[in-house]
Amino acid sequence: MKHRTPAALAALACLAGMAPTQAVAASDGAKHHAGYTFAVIGDVPYGQAQIEAFPKWVDEINADPDVRLVQHVGDIKNGSTRCDDSYFASIKKQFDRFRDPLVYTPGDNEWTDCHRPNNGSYNPLERLSAVRSTFFAKKNTTNGRPQHIDGVNRAFPEIVTWRKAKVSFAALHVVGSNDDLAPWTGIGEKTATPAQVAEQKARMNTNLAALRSTFADAKKHKSRAVAVSLQADMFDPTYDVPHENNTAFTPLVAELIKQSNAFHGPVYLINGDSHVYTSDRPLASGSRWLSFYGVKVSANNLTRITVDGSDNNKDWLKVSVTDSPAVLEWSRVPYRTQAG
Numbered sequence: 001m002k003h004r005t006p007a008a009l010a011a012l013a014c015l016a017g018m019a020p021t022q023a024v025a026a027s028d029g030a031k032h033h034a035g036y037t038f039a040v041i042g043d044v045p046y047g048q049a050q051i052e053a054f055p056k057w058v059d060e061i062n063a064d065p066d067v068r069l070v071q072h073v074g075d076i077k078n079g080s081t082r083c084d085d086s087y088f089a090s091i092k093k094q095f096d097r098f099r100d101p102l103v104y105t106p107g108d109n110e111w112t113d114c115h116r117p118n119n120g121s122y123n124p125l126e127r128l129s130a131v132r133s134t135f136f137a138k139k140n141t142t143n144g145r146p147q148h149i150d151g152v153n154r155a156f157p158e159i160v161t162w163r164k165a166k167v168s169f170a171a172l173h174v175v176g177s178n179d180d181l182a183p184w185t186g187i188g189e190k191t192a193t194p195a196q197v198a199e200q201k202a203r204m205n206t207n208l209a210a211l212r213s214t215f216a217d218a219k220k221h222k223s224r225a226v227a228v229s230l231q232a233d234m235f236d237p238t239y240d241v242p243h244e245n246n247t248a249f250t251p252l253v254a255e256l257i258k259q260s261n262a263f264h265g266p267v268y269l270i271n272g273d274s275h276v277y278t279s280d281r282p283l284a285s286g287s288r289w290l291s292f293y294g295v296k297v298s299a300n301n302l303t304r305i306t307v308d309g310s311d312n313n314k315d316w317l318k319v320s321v322t323d324s325p326a327v328l329e330w331s332r333v334p335y336r337t338q339a340g
Contacts, residue, residue, distance in 0.1 A: 042272025043309020074107025074231030
Protein backbone atom coordinates (compact mmCIF):
# COMPACT_ATOMS: atom_id res chain seq x y z
CA MET A 1 0.00 0.00 0.00
CA LYS A 2 1.47 3.35 -1.05
CA HIS A 3 1.30 6.60 0.88
CA ARG A 4 1.00 9.81 -1.13
CA THR A 5 1.29 13.53 -0.52
CA PRO A 6 -1.71 15.86 -1.06
CA ALA A 7 -0.13 16.96 -4.36
CA ALA A 8 0.12 13.38 -5.49
CA LEU A 9 -3.50 12.75 -4.56
CA ALA A 10 -4.51 15.77 -6.62
CA ALA A 11 -2.60 14.34 -9.56
CA LEU A 12 -4.45 11.07 -9.08
CA ALA A 13 -7.76 12.86 -9.37
CA CYS A 14 -6.68 14.27 -12.72
CA LEU A 15 -5.53 10.88 -13.92
CA ALA A 16 -8.86 9.30 -13.08
CA GLY A 17 -10.31 10.75 -16.27
CA MET A 18 -7.27 10.05 -18.41
CA ALA A 19 -8.04 8.36 -21.71
CA PRO A 20 -6.04 5.47 -23.19
CA THR A 21 -2.98 6.62 -25.13
CA GLN A 22 -2.76 3.65 -27.47
CA ALA A 23 -5.42 0.94 -27.61
CA VAL A 24 -9.02 1.92 -28.28
CA ALA A 25 -11.78 1.04 -25.83
CA ALA A 26 -13.74 -1.98 -27.00
CA SER A 27 -17.01 -1.20 -28.73
CA ASP A 28 -20.06 -3.32 -29.44
CA GLY A 29 -19.04 -3.45 -33.09
CA ALA A 30 -15.51 -4.79 -32.46
CA LYS A 31 -14.80 -8.09 -34.16
CA HIS A 32 -13.46 -10.42 -31.45
CA HIS A 33 -10.95 -13.07 -32.42
CA ALA A 34 -12.39 -16.42 -31.32
CA GLY A 35 -14.73 -14.51 -29.00
CA TYR A 36 -12.10 -14.37 -26.24
CA THR A 37 -12.82 -11.75 -23.59
CA PHE A 38 -11.46 -11.57 -20.06
CA ALA A 39 -12.09 -9.40 -17.01
CA VAL A 40 -9.42 -7.75 -14.85
CA ILE A 41 -9.85 -6.54 -11.26
CA GLY A 42 -7.36 -5.58 -8.59
CA ASP A 43 -6.89 -3.95 -5.17
CA VAL A 44 -10.27 -5.31 -4.14
CA PRO A 45 -12.03 -5.67 -1.77
CA TYR A 46 -10.72 -2.77 0.32
CA GLY A 47 -12.54 -2.26 3.63
CA GLN A 48 -15.85 -3.49 5.02
CA ALA A 49 -18.12 -1.75 2.51
CA GLN A 50 -16.30 -3.37 -0.41
CA ILE A 51 -16.16 -6.74 1.36
CA GLU A 52 -19.95 -6.58 1.59
CA ALA A 53 -20.30 -5.50 -2.06
CA PHE A 54 -17.77 -7.98 -3.44
CA PRO A 55 -20.17 -10.94 -3.84
CA LYS A 56 -22.47 -8.76 -5.97
CA TRP A 57 -19.49 -7.62 -8.05
CA VAL A 58 -18.60 -11.26 -8.64
CA ASP A 59 -22.20 -11.81 -9.73
CA GLU A 60 -22.04 -8.89 -12.17
CA ILE A 61 -18.90 -10.22 -13.86
CA ASN A 62 -20.43 -13.70 -13.93
CA ALA A 63 -23.48 -12.25 -15.68
CA ASP A 64 -21.45 -10.99 -18.65
CA PRO A 65 -21.71 -13.73 -21.30
CA ASP A 66 -18.58 -12.54 -23.11
CA VAL A 67 -16.17 -13.15 -20.22
CA ARG A 68 -14.16 -16.38 -20.46
CA LEU A 69 -11.56 -15.74 -17.72
CA VAL A 70 -11.00 -13.34 -14.81
CA GLN A 71 -7.69 -11.94 -13.60
CA HIS A 72 -7.15 -10.48 -10.13
CA VAL A 73 -3.89 -8.52 -10.10
CA GLY A 74 -3.33 -8.57 -6.36
CA ASP A 75 -4.22 -6.93 -3.05
CA ILE A 76 -7.26 -8.75 -1.69
CA LYS A 77 -7.38 -6.37 1.29
CA ASN A 78 -6.24 -2.87 2.18
CA GLY A 79 -2.92 -2.20 3.86
CA SER A 80 -4.23 -1.44 7.33
CA THR A 81 -6.31 -4.54 8.11
CA ARG A 82 -5.40 -7.95 9.50
CA CYS A 83 -3.89 -10.74 7.43
CA ASP A 84 -5.71 -13.55 9.22
CA ASP A 85 -6.38 -17.05 7.87
CA SER A 86 -10.11 -16.53 8.29
CA TYR A 87 -10.02 -13.52 5.98
CA PHE A 88 -8.04 -15.41 3.33
CA ALA A 89 -10.61 -18.21 3.51
CA SER A 90 -13.49 -15.76 3.03
CA ILE A 91 -11.89 -14.32 -0.12
CA LYS A 92 -11.13 -17.79 -1.47
CA LYS A 93 -14.83 -18.60 -1.06
CA GLN A 94 -15.74 -15.58 -3.19
CA PHE A 95 -13.04 -16.34 -5.76
CA ASP A 96 -14.51 -19.78 -6.25
CA ARG A 97 -17.91 -18.28 -6.99
CA PHE A 98 -16.56 -17.06 -10.33
CA ARG A 99 -18.07 -19.17 -13.09
CA ASP A 100 -14.96 -18.71 -15.21
CA PRO A 101 -11.35 -19.57 -14.38
CA LEU A 102 -9.74 -16.96 -12.12
CA VAL A 103 -6.02 -16.25 -12.40
CA TYR A 104 -4.88 -14.52 -9.21
CA THR A 105 -1.44 -13.05 -8.56
CA PRO A 106 -0.77 -12.01 -4.93
CA GLY A 107 -0.22 -8.41 -3.91
CA ASP A 108 1.86 -6.88 -1.13
CA ASN A 109 -1.08 -6.23 1.20
CA GLU A 110 -1.76 -9.93 1.75
CA TRP A 111 1.77 -10.91 2.76
CA THR A 112 4.63 -8.42 2.28
CA ASP A 113 3.07 -5.74 4.51
CA CYS A 114 1.62 -8.08 7.14
CA HIS A 115 4.45 -7.23 9.56
CA ARG A 116 2.56 -4.04 10.40
CA PRO A 117 0.97 -4.07 13.89
CA ASN A 118 -2.48 -3.26 12.47
CA ASN A 119 -2.06 -6.23 10.11
CA GLY A 120 -1.29 -8.61 12.96
CA SER A 121 2.54 -8.33 13.23
CA TYR A 122 2.98 -11.45 11.12
CA ASN A 123 6.19 -12.70 9.58
CA PRO A 124 5.54 -11.96 5.88
CA LEU A 125 7.10 -15.21 4.66
CA GLU A 126 4.75 -17.17 6.91
CA ARG A 127 1.83 -15.23 5.40
CA LEU A 128 3.13 -15.96 1.90
CA SER A 129 2.97 -19.66 2.76
CA ALA A 130 -0.60 -19.16 4.00
CA VAL A 131 -1.57 -17.41 0.75
CA ARG A 132 -0.16 -20.29 -1.27
CA SER A 133 -1.82 -22.97 0.84
CA THR A 134 -5.18 -21.17 0.61
CA PHE A 135 -5.27 -20.09 -3.03
CA PHE A 136 -2.84 -22.46 -4.75
CA ALA A 137 -3.35 -25.78 -2.98
CA LYS A 138 -4.07 -27.44 -6.34
CA LYS A 139 -0.98 -26.90 -8.49
CA ASN A 140 -1.49 -25.87 -12.12
CA THR A 141 -5.15 -25.16 -11.45
CA THR A 142 -6.98 -21.84 -11.53
CA ASN A 143 -9.15 -20.39 -8.82
CA GLY A 144 -12.77 -19.83 -9.80
CA ARG A 145 -13.89 -22.57 -12.16
CA PRO A 146 -10.99 -25.04 -11.97
CA GLN A 147 -9.02 -25.22 -15.19
CA HIS A 148 -5.53 -26.45 -15.95
CA ILE A 149 -2.93 -23.73 -16.30
CA ASP A 150 0.80 -24.03 -16.92
CA GLY A 151 3.04 -23.46 -13.91
CA VAL A 152 6.75 -22.81 -14.38
CA ASN A 153 8.08 -23.92 -10.96
CA ARG A 154 6.31 -26.01 -8.31
CA ALA A 155 7.77 -23.81 -5.56
CA PHE A 156 5.98 -20.79 -7.07
CA PRO A 157 2.51 -22.08 -8.03
CA GLU A 158 1.15 -18.57 -8.48
CA ILE A 159 3.47 -17.83 -11.44
CA VAL A 160 1.65 -19.21 -14.48
CA THR A 161 1.40 -18.93 -18.26
CA TRP A 162 -1.31 -19.71 -20.80
CA ARG A 163 -2.21 -19.08 -24.43
CA LYS A 164 -5.61 -18.16 -25.87
CA ALA A 165 -6.80 -16.71 -29.18
CA LYS A 166 -3.22 -16.29 -30.44
CA VAL A 167 -2.19 -14.23 -27.38
CA SER A 168 0.48 -15.52 -24.97
CA PHE A 169 -0.21 -14.65 -21.32
CA ALA A 170 1.83 -14.67 -18.11
CA ALA A 171 0.85 -13.88 -14.52
CA LEU A 172 3.96 -12.96 -12.56
CA HIS A 173 4.35 -12.52 -8.81
CA VAL A 174 5.88 -9.07 -8.40
CA VAL A 175 4.65 -6.86 -5.56
CA GLY A 176 4.98 -3.35 -4.20
CA SER A 177 7.12 -2.53 -1.16
CA ASN A 178 10.14 -2.96 -3.46
CA ASP A 179 9.06 -6.55 -4.18
CA ASP A 180 9.43 -7.29 -0.44
CA LEU A 181 12.87 -5.82 0.05
CA ALA A 182 11.46 -3.04 2.26
CA PRO A 183 12.30 -3.73 5.96
CA TRP A 184 9.73 -5.49 8.14
CA THR A 185 9.70 -2.68 10.70
CA GLY A 186 6.50 -3.92 12.37
CA ILE A 187 8.35 -6.93 13.77
CA GLY A 188 11.52 -5.03 14.64
CA GLU A 189 13.62 -5.36 11.49
CA LYS A 190 15.54 -2.33 10.25
CA THR A 191 16.96 -3.89 7.09
CA ALA A 192 15.91 -6.74 4.83
CA THR A 193 16.63 -10.10 6.46
CA PRO A 194 18.72 -12.81 4.72
CA ALA A 195 15.59 -14.96 4.34
CA GLN A 196 13.74 -12.01 2.84
CA VAL A 197 16.50 -11.33 0.31
CA ALA A 198 16.78 -15.00 -0.64
CA GLU A 199 13.03 -15.34 -1.19
CA GLN A 200 12.86 -12.23 -3.38
CA LYS A 201 15.83 -13.34 -5.48
CA ALA A 202 14.38 -16.81 -6.08
CA ARG A 203 10.94 -15.40 -6.92
CA MET A 204 12.34 -12.77 -9.29
CA ASN A 205 14.46 -15.39 -11.06
CA THR A 206 11.32 -17.48 -11.53
CA ASN A 207 9.43 -14.44 -12.84
CA LEU A 208 12.20 -13.76 -15.35
CA ALA A 209 12.19 -17.39 -16.47
CA ALA A 210 8.40 -17.26 -16.93
CA LEU A 211 8.70 -14.04 -18.92
CA ARG A 212 11.29 -15.55 -21.27
CA SER A 213 9.19 -18.69 -21.63
CA THR A 214 6.11 -16.65 -22.52
CA PHE A 215 7.88 -14.76 -25.28
CA ALA A 216 9.44 -17.97 -26.58
CA ASP A 217 5.95 -19.48 -26.68
CA ALA A 218 4.68 -16.42 -28.53
CA LYS A 219 7.34 -16.78 -31.21
CA LYS A 220 6.87 -20.54 -31.52
CA HIS A 221 3.11 -20.31 -31.93
CA LYS A 222 3.14 -17.02 -33.84
CA SER A 223 1.09 -15.20 -31.21
CA ARG A 224 -0.18 -11.79 -32.23
CA ALA A 225 0.43 -10.24 -28.80
CA VAL A 226 1.87 -10.90 -25.35
CA ALA A 227 0.06 -9.87 -22.14
CA VAL A 228 1.83 -9.89 -18.76
CA SER A 229 0.03 -9.21 -15.47
CA LEU A 230 1.41 -8.48 -12.00
CA GLN A 231 0.57 -6.41 -8.95
CA ALA A 232 3.35 -3.84 -8.61
CA ASP A 233 3.08 -0.53 -10.41
CA MET A 234 6.71 -0.03 -11.36
CA PHE A 235 5.82 3.22 -13.16
CA ASP A 236 3.39 4.98 -10.83
CA PRO A 237 3.22 8.52 -12.27
CA THR A 238 2.31 10.11 -8.93
CA TYR A 239 4.64 8.27 -6.57
CA ASP A 240 8.00 10.01 -6.39
CA VAL A 241 10.57 7.77 -4.71
CA PRO A 242 14.34 7.44 -4.95
CA HIS A 243 15.57 4.60 -7.11
CA GLU A 244 16.87 2.69 -4.07
CA ASN A 245 13.21 2.13 -3.07
CA ASN A 246 12.54 0.40 -6.41
CA THR A 247 15.79 -1.46 -7.04
CA ALA A 248 14.15 -4.87 -7.04
CA PHE A 249 12.26 -4.11 -10.24
CA THR A 250 15.31 -3.25 -12.37
CA PRO A 251 15.99 -6.79 -13.73
CA LEU A 252 12.36 -7.20 -14.72
CA VAL A 253 12.23 -3.82 -16.49
CA ALA A 254 15.40 -4.69 -18.43
CA GLU A 255 14.01 -8.10 -19.42
CA LEU A 256 10.68 -6.62 -20.49
CA ILE A 257 12.53 -4.26 -22.80
CA LYS A 258 14.73 -7.01 -24.20
CA GLN A 259 11.87 -9.41 -24.85
CA SER A 260 9.52 -6.74 -26.21
CA ASN A 261 12.10 -5.57 -28.73
CA ALA A 262 12.61 -9.13 -29.95
CA PHE A 263 8.86 -9.63 -30.44
CA HIS A 264 7.17 -8.28 -33.56
CA GLY A 265 3.81 -7.41 -32.06
CA PRO A 266 2.16 -5.43 -29.27
CA VAL A 267 3.07 -6.20 -25.65
CA TYR A 268 0.77 -5.39 -22.73
CA LEU A 269 1.65 -5.04 -19.04
CA ILE A 270 -1.42 -5.08 -16.77
CA ASN A 271 -1.00 -4.05 -13.12
CA GLY A 272 -2.81 -2.73 -10.07
CA ASP A 273 -1.14 -1.23 -6.98
CA SER A 274 -1.57 2.51 -7.70
CA HIS A 275 -5.38 2.30 -7.77
CA VAL A 276 -6.16 4.69 -10.66
CA TYR A 277 -6.89 3.57 -14.21
CA THR A 278 -4.41 4.68 -16.79
CA SER A 279 -2.91 3.48 -20.06
CA ASP A 280 0.51 4.62 -21.18
CA ARG A 281 3.85 3.55 -22.65
CA PRO A 282 6.30 3.84 -19.75
CA LEU A 283 9.28 2.35 -21.60
CA ALA A 284 8.90 4.24 -24.89
CA SER A 285 11.63 6.53 -26.21
CA GLY A 286 11.98 9.64 -24.06
CA SER A 287 10.28 8.19 -20.99
CA ARG A 288 11.75 9.28 -17.65
CA TRP A 289 11.53 5.67 -16.48
CA LEU A 290 14.38 4.64 -18.78
CA SER A 291 16.90 6.74 -16.86
CA PHE A 292 15.20 5.92 -13.54
CA TYR A 293 15.90 2.23 -14.08
CA GLY A 294 19.25 2.82 -15.78
CA VAL A 295 18.29 1.22 -19.10
CA LYS A 296 19.57 2.60 -22.39
CA VAL A 297 17.13 0.90 -24.78
CA SER A 298 13.42 1.66 -25.09
CA ALA A 299 10.42 -0.57 -25.86
CA ASN A 300 7.96 1.36 -27.99
CA ASN A 301 5.59 -1.59 -28.46
CA LEU A 302 4.82 -2.03 -24.74
CA THR A 303 1.59 -0.57 -23.33
CA ARG A 304 0.93 -0.56 -19.61
CA ILE A 305 -2.64 -0.67 -18.21
CA THR A 306 -3.38 0.06 -14.55
CA VAL A 307 -6.80 -1.01 -13.27
CA ASP A 308 -8.92 0.96 -10.84
CA GLY A 309 -8.68 -0.12 -7.21
CA SER A 310 -9.10 0.94 -3.58
CA ASP A 311 -11.56 3.87 -3.41
CA ASN A 312 -11.75 3.79 -7.22
CA ASN A 313 -13.26 0.29 -7.21
CA LYS A 314 -16.30 1.39 -9.15
CA ASP A 315 -15.68 -0.66 -12.28
CA TRP A 316 -13.94 -3.69 -13.78
CA LEU A 317 -11.85 -3.85 -16.94
CA LYS A 318 -13.29 -5.79 -19.87
CA VAL A 319 -10.56 -6.81 -22.33
CA SER A 320 -11.18 -8.46 -25.68
CA VAL A 321 -8.93 -10.02 -28.29
CA THR A 322 -9.83 -8.42 -31.62
CA ASP A 323 -8.67 -8.46 -35.22
CA SER A 324 -7.34 -4.90 -34.91
CA PRO A 325 -3.58 -4.22 -35.12
CA ALA A 326 -3.63 -3.42 -31.37
CA VAL A 327 -4.99 -6.98 -30.76
CA LEU A 328 -6.32 -6.11 -27.29
CA GLU A 329 -9.08 -3.57 -26.82
CA TRP A 330 -10.76 -2.73 -23.54
CA SER A 331 -13.35 -0.70 -21.68
CA ARG A 332 -14.15 0.03 -18.04
CA VAL A 333 -17.48 -1.46 -16.98
CA PRO A 334 -19.12 0.32 -14.03
CA TYR A 335 -20.48 -1.85 -11.25
CA ARG A 336 -24.24 -1.51 -10.90
CA THR A 337 -23.81 -2.11 -7.16
CA GLN A 338 -21.72 0.52 -5.41
CA ALA A 339 -19.94 -0.09 -2.11
CA GLY A 340 -21.40 1.61 0.91
